[in-house]
Amino acid sequence: MEVLALREALIRSLGDIYRLDAFSALGDLLQGESMVLHFLLFSGEEPVFPSALSQGLRLSRSRITAAVNSLRRKGLVATDPCLKDRRMVLVSLTEEGRQLIQGKVRRMEDYFDQMIEGLGPADTEQLIGLIHRCVDVMGGQEQ
Numbered sequence: 001m002e003v004l005a006l007r008e009a010l011i012r013s014l015g016d017i018y019r020l021d022a023f024s025a026l027g028d029l030l031q032g033e034s035m036v037l038h039f040l041l042f043s044g045e046e047p048v049f050p051s052a053l054s055q056g057l058r059l060s061r062s063r064i065t066a067a068v069n070s071l072r073r074k075g076l077v078a079t080d081p082c083l084k085d086r087r088m089v090l091v092s093l094t095e096e097g098r099q100l101i102q103g104k105v106r107r108m109e110d111y112f113d114q115m116i117e118g119l120g121p122a123d124t125e126q127l128i129g130l131i132h133r134c135v136d137v138m139g140g141q142e143q
Helices: 003-018 021-029 032-042 050-057 061-073 095-139
Strands: 077-081 089-093
Touching (some): 021 095, 032 050, 032 077, 032 089, 032 095, 050 061, 050 089, 061 077, 089 095
């Protein structure tokens, strides 16, 4: 296949994958407010500083502040003053936020369990290897 045909086939194939519910669920976890909830869920029971969210998610402090404020208004996170420095706040999941993000994680895991079962271990490992290669090849292209 020539380069043009390969490029078009690759774009179509990736588009097909992107439209699957599994990748929609994954995308939901890796974007916006869900990404903040996901980070908090997997950072353990300890509240975190907004600066840790900013660093861990590679987002600006202003974006983190906006997301945390929105999540707090929805009752999904709580902010409490730091006992050592009252000028600083700590962010933690509320029970409602924990239940919401755990449900999203379970949904995504179910989709990927189905994919692994359908592909089998060998093809799944090969797919993981190809994805890593793509990241390595394209990683230098990111600005």
